[in-house]
Amino acid sequence: xxxxxxxxxxxxxxxxxxxxxxxxxxxxxxxxxxxxxxxxxxxxxxxxxxxxxxxxxxxxxxxxxxxxxxxxxxxxxxxxxxxxxxxxxxxxxxxxxxxxxxxxxxxxxxxxxxxxxxxxxxxxxxxxxxxxxxxxxxxxxxxxxxxxxxxxxxxxxxxxxxxxxxxxxxxxxxxxxxxxxxxxxxxxxxxxxxxxxxxxxxxxxxxxxxxxxxxxxxxxxxxxxxxxxxxxxxxxxxxxxxxxxxxxxxxxxxxxxxxxxxxxxxxxxxxxxxxxxxxxxxxxxxxxxxxxxxxxxxxxxxxxxxxxxxxxxxxxxxxxxxxxxxxxxxxxxxxxxxxxxxxxxxxxxxxxxxxxxxxxxxxxxxxxxxxxxxxxxxxxxxxxxxxxxxxxxxxxxxxxxxxxxxxxxx
Amino acid sequence: xxxxxxxxxxxxxxxxxxxxxxxxxxxxxxxxxxxxxxxxxxxxxxxxxxxxxxxxxxxxxxxxxxxxxxxxxxxxxxxxxxxxxxxxxxxxxxxxxxxxxxxxxxxxxxxxxxxxxxxxxxxxxxxxxxxxxxxxxxxxxxxxxxxxxxxxxxxxxxxxxxxxxxxxxxxxxxxxxxxxxxxxxxxxxxxxxxxxxxxxxxxxxxxxxxxxxxxxxxxxxxxxxxxxxxxxxxxxxxxxxxxxxxxxxxxxxxxxxxxxxxxxxxxxxxxxxxxxxxxxxxxxxxxxxxxxxxxxxxxxxxxxxxxxxxxxxxxxxxxxxxxxxxxxxxxxxxxxxxxxxxxxxxxxxxxxxxxxxxxxxxxxxxxxxxxxxxxxxxxxxxxxxxxxxxxxxxxxxxxxxxxxxxxxxx
Numbered sequence: 131x132x133x134x135x136x137x138x139x140x141x142x143x144x145x146x147x148x149x150x151x152x153x154x155x156x157x158x159x160x161x162x163x164x165x166x167x168x169x170x171x172x173x174x175x176x177x178x179x180x181x182x183x184x185x186x187x188x189x190x191x192x193x194x195x196x197x198x199x200x201x202x203x204x205x206x207x208x209x210x211x212x213x214x215x216x217x218x219x220x221x222x223x224x225x226x227x228x229x230x231x232x233x234x235x236x237x238x239x240x241x242x243x244x245x246x247x248x249x250x251x252x253x254x255x256x257x258x259x260x261x262x263x264x265x266x267x268x269x270x271x272x273x274x275x276x277x278x279x280x281x282x283x284x285x286x287x288x289x290x291x292x293x294x295x296x297x298x299x300x301x302x303x304x305x306x307x308x309x310x311x312x313x314x315x316x317x318x319x320x321x322x323x324x325x326x327x328x329x330x331x332x333x334x335x336x337x338x339x340x341x342x343x344x345x346x347x348x349x350x351x352x353x354x355x356x357x358x359x360x361x362x363x364x365x366x367x368x369x370x371x372x373x374x375x376x377x378x379x380x381x382x383x384x385x386x387x388x389x390x391x392x393x394x395x396x397x398x399x400x401x402x403x404x405x406x407x408x409x410x411x412x413x414x415x416x417x418x419x420x421x422x423x424x425x426x427x428x429x430x431x432x433x434x435x436x437x438x439x440x441x442x443x444x445x446x447x448x449x450x451x452x453x454x455x456x457x458x459x460x461x462x463x464x465x466x467x468x469x470x471x472x473x474x475x476x477x478x479x480x481x482x483x484x485x486x487x488x489x490x491x492x493x494x495x496x497x498x499x500x501x502x503x504x505x506x507x508x509x510x511x512x513x514x515x516x517x518x519x520x521x522x523x524x525x526x527x528x529x530x531x532x533x534x535x536x537x538x539x540x
Numbered sequence: 541x542x543x544x545x546x547x548x549x550x551x552x553x554x555x556x557x558x559x560x561x562x563x564x565x566x567x568x569x570x571x572x573x574x575x576x577x578x579x580x581x582x583x584x585x586x587x588x589x590x591x592x593x594x595x596x597x598x599x600x601x602x603x604x605x606x607x608x609x610x611x612x613x614x615x616x617x618x619x620x621x622x623x624x625x626x627x628x629x630x631x632x633x634x635x636x637x638x639x640x641x642x643x644x645x646x647x648x649x650x651x652x653x654x655x656x657x658x659x660x661x662x663x664x665x666x667x668x669x670x671x672x673x674x675x676x677x678x679x680x681x682x683x684x685x686x687x688x689x690x691x692x693x694x695x696x697x698x699x700x701x702x703x704x705x706x707x708x709x710x711x712x713x714x715x716x717x718x719x720x721x722x723x724x725x726x727x728x729x730x731x732x733x734x735x736x737x738x739x740x741x742x743x744x745x746x747x748x749x750x751x752x753x754x755x756x757x758x759x760x761x762x763x764x765x766x767x768x769x770x771x772x773x774x775x776x777x778x779x780x781x782x783x784x785x786x787x788x789x790x791x792x793x794x795x796x797x798x799x800x801x802x803x804x805x806x807x808x809x810x811x812x813x814x815x816x817x818x819x820x821x822x823x824x825x826x827x828x829x830x831x832x833x834x835x836x837x838x839x840x841x842x843x844x845x846x847x848x849x850x851x852x853x854x855x856x857x858x859x860x861x862x863x864x865x866x867x868x869x870x871x872x873x874x875x876x877x878x879x880x881x882x883x884x885x886x887x888x889x890x891x892x893x894x895x896x897x898x899x900x901x902x903x904x905x906x907x908x909x910x911x912x913x914x915x916x917x918x919x920x921x922x923x924x925x926x927x928x929x930x931x932x933x934x935x936x937x938x939x940x941x942x943x944x945x946x947x948x949x950x
Contacts, residue, residue, distance in 0.1 A: 186596065186620070204624060206883050207646075210596070212617035218692055236617075236646060238883065240921060280883030282628055291936065296924035299931035303920060305880030308934035309944065317939035324941045329950075470715030473616050473648065473690030510713060511650060511921035514706040521709035524718035526701065529727035531734045534719065540739075 133171050134196050137162040137340060140440055148196055150257035151332075153339040161440055162340045163380075164196050168387040177359055177390045186210045188245055188348040194384055196344050197252050206238040206280045208248040209348050213356040213503070218471040219484075225491045227500040230362070231484070232353055233474050235509030239269070239276040239300075241430075241480075242349060242374060242507040247273035247334070249345030251281045254332035260284060264334040265315075265322035267293040267301075268430055269508055274334050275304035286331060288322035290315050338438060343377040350381025353503050354391055361391045363500040364452070366398035366490070368482035368507055369408050370431030372442025375399055378505070379445035395503075397451035398496075399442075400486025402426030402458065408436055409453035412446040419443070427458045427516055430479035430508055452495055454486035461485050462520040465510065475510035475517075483507070543581050544606050547572040547750060550850055558606060560667035561742075563749040571850055572750045573790075574606050578797040587769055587800045596620045598655055598758040604794055606754050607662050616648040616690045618658040619758050623766040623913070628881040629894075635901045637910040640772070641894070642763055643884050645919030649686040649710075651679035651840075651890075652759060652784060652917040657687040657744070659755030664742035670694060674744040675725075675732035677703040677711075678840055679918055684744050685714035696741060698732035700725050748848060753787040760791025763913050764801055771801045773910040774862070776808035776900070778892035778917055779818050780841030782852025785809055788915070789855035805913075807861035808906075809852070810896025812836030812868065818846055819863035822856040829853070837868045837926055840889035840918055862905055864896035871895050872930040875920065885920035885927075893917070 137148040141160025146152055148164055155162060175193045183190045188209030189200055216229045237244040247270070254262050262278055264271060265288035278285045285306040289298060290313065301308050311318040319335070326333050333339070354361060361382070369375050375397060385391045401409045404425030411419035419439050424432040436442065446453065456464075461478050464485035468474040476484075484504045490496045510517050527533050547558040551570025556562055558574055565572060585603045593600045598619030599610055626639040647654040657680070664672050672688055674680060675698035688695045695716040699708060700723065711718050721728040729745070736743050743749070764771060771792070779785045785807060795801045811819045814835030821829035829849045834842040846852065856863065866874075871888050874895035878884045886894075894914045900906045920927050937943050 207622035276883040279880055295928050298934055299928040302931035302934060303879035303885055303927055304883060310934045310936040311939050312936060313939040321939045325944055469713035470689055473686040473714060475713055517713055518705050518709040521712035524708055524712060524720045526720040526722060529721050529723040529731045534735055
């Protein structure tokens with residue numbers, strides 16, 4: 131893999147060969163970062179050649195990814211999600227700049243996490259594994275189960291017994307072996323860790339696995355390409371454990387390193403007011419984050435103890451980023467806004483970036499003529515209960531035309 | 541619109557100008573069919589030019605569609621859904637031929653109906669309308685609401701009061717005005733018809749509107765292009781009111797007419813045993829279909845009184861098609877099969893085509909070395925209740941490694 135130089139520890143700076151199972155620093159246990167030979171990438175692929183490529187998935191960016199290739203194993207079509215110019219939404223929030231919505235809820239299992247799971251499956255294959263495991267009931271689990279099923283790889287997924295039945299059903303439909311653990315989330319995580327260790331399964335638990343982030347960064351490669359490498363002033367997105375914002379930043383940095391783009395965007399890190407440990411630390415310009423309660427209906431970002439705070443905090447700091455916290459009511463409002471103005475149906479965490487952008491515009495934190503991309507990270511069909519909460523009540527009428535006309539003020 | 545010659549009545553043969561609001565024959569009230577100037581299409585666009593096109597939506601086939609263009613109005617990215625080679629699924633069902641799964645559940649509102657609704661919105665704009673209406677709670681309604689929202693068009697959607705709250709919520713998230721009618725489906729339909737008439741809204745009720753089918757046919761244009769114009773022996777899909785199978789057939793016929801393909805596929809029309817009026821008539825080679833009860837969990841194809849039986853029956857007949865009826869158990873089984881082997885999560889009606897294909901293979905109706913495309917028409921996230929039914933029970937364990945090892949037979 132000539133494009134990858136090595137993995138570097140984000141804590142102690144130690145470098146180590148980027149092997150598929152090397153996920154933490156052998157010296158200090160710190161999180162690793164994959165470093166690329168930008169000269170090599172530049173000499174292998176120009177951005178004009180890239181624009182001509184026919185591959186329509188995240189694997190069109192092969193030269194920027196830590197893999198040799200993906201072989202002939204069947205894969206789901208992950209990535210190449212649409213980027214919509216959002217003029218109506220801009221008007222409604224009084225934004226005079228240029229706004230784009232990147233709808234990553236249109237991935238195969240309906241969230242941005244497909245990008246990470248698709249990468250995890252390929253790295254597991256490289257490591258010679260036939261089984262991957264994780265403990266989760268959320269988008270990580272369903273994307274792992276779906277992408278592994280397509281590739282013919284087995285999955286074990288550990289979930290607390292209280293997990294919603296619908297989410298468990300989706301995992302089982304993908305053929306995952308689901309272990310319902312009669313205990314807390316902590317018990318569940320511990321059992322999964324023991325089992326992964328015992329059975330030598332590939333581990334998708336670690337949010338710290340640097341390859342997952344390398345998958346996620348493809349969303350930025352796409353955004354840049356879709357804008358013909360004209361980088362937006364800001365990229366807004368929701369933040370939970372920190373992996374996604376770190377991946378988004380890595381994507382732009384790699385493009386910048388390889389000379390595909392001539393500047394970097396500023397990140398708008400949006401968290402729920404009820405659970406915002408990363409934003410709290412970032413706005414105080416410290417790496418010393420403090421665990422928080424998880425008081426938000428946006429379950430995909432309800433992470434009181436983020437697993438990737440270092441990379442996330444650095445990404446926000448390096449990008450001269452902005453932090454915005456939003457209430458659950460503002461999140462539900464952004465769901466309605468995205469649906470009504472753009473025809474985009476987002477889960478709560480998926481609409482949180484847009485909620486933050488709206489607030490940033492209203493409070494004047496960002497220039498009214500800026501260019502912004504807001505990433506929708508997950509599909510509203512994932513969480514119909516909250517859509518019902520957001521939707522309000524419809525008009526109820528008897529089957530009577532006169533009553534209808536009266537109701538419509540006619 | 542030089543590519544369109546006229547609309548021809550499928551009943552009396554009368555021809556009429558293809559205007560946006562001309563949806564039935566002015567002479568006999570029969571369903572219309574849009575006829576194209578294949579010579580003109582051929583002279584305007586070659587299949588090689590088509591392959592080079594960068595537009596990644598159903599609108600890449602503009603020369604085959606009854607529109608001048610789609611202007612600068614924002615649109616959802618409908619179409620260009622993935623076509624997966626399904627080797628593992630083939631193995632599991634003992635099929636030696638070549639099988640592809642076309643996953644149309646990855647459309648913006650998660651069903652093939654987006655193709656019809658996207659077209660309806662453009663035709664409504666051409667007709668100078670600013671509001672579209674229909675009565676439905678299913679995929680037609682959500683796709684209409686989503687596609688209309690993107691284009692800035694208003695929608696009124698009439699649903700019976702008993703409609704599931706989740707589906708109503710999705711419509712409302714797209715900003716549709718939802719009228720819950722306290723009455724039967726018949727009452728609801730009647731009120732919507734009266735209102736459409738009174739307010740001069742564009743009508744998406746009519747399954748007979750020929751333009752909807754022209755949108756749906758793009759799934760066949762894509763299949764052909766994705767197979768580099770090598771037509772499969774069979775195309776399997778679920779059938780409800782008959783519009784989709786008619787659209788699929790029209791797509792292949794138009795490609796054949798324009799000389800893009802050199803033969804036509806045979807259609808495999810799959811219905812639920814509990815509701816199969818079209819297959820019953822088709823297998824008796826008669827156009828005289830008889831209404832049936834709607835006894836199936838596959839709600840999207842539970843249509844006892846199909847609204848487009850003529851075109852559907854002709855499509856099956858003309859293609860020397862095959863009819864297969866499947867039980868609800870076979871549908872749930874196909875959902876599991878698609879998920880487990882291909883990582884594709886289908887709603888019941890979405891998996892019905894695959895259920896029929898499996899049965900056709902098992903009963904030897906189709907050759908073991910044939911090439912087949914099975915269309916998945918809707919996403920499993922649309923109907924989580926039935927996914928739970930299909931999924932079965934997961935393994936429940938205390939957080940104890942010894943118990944896990946015992947359960948896994950280790």
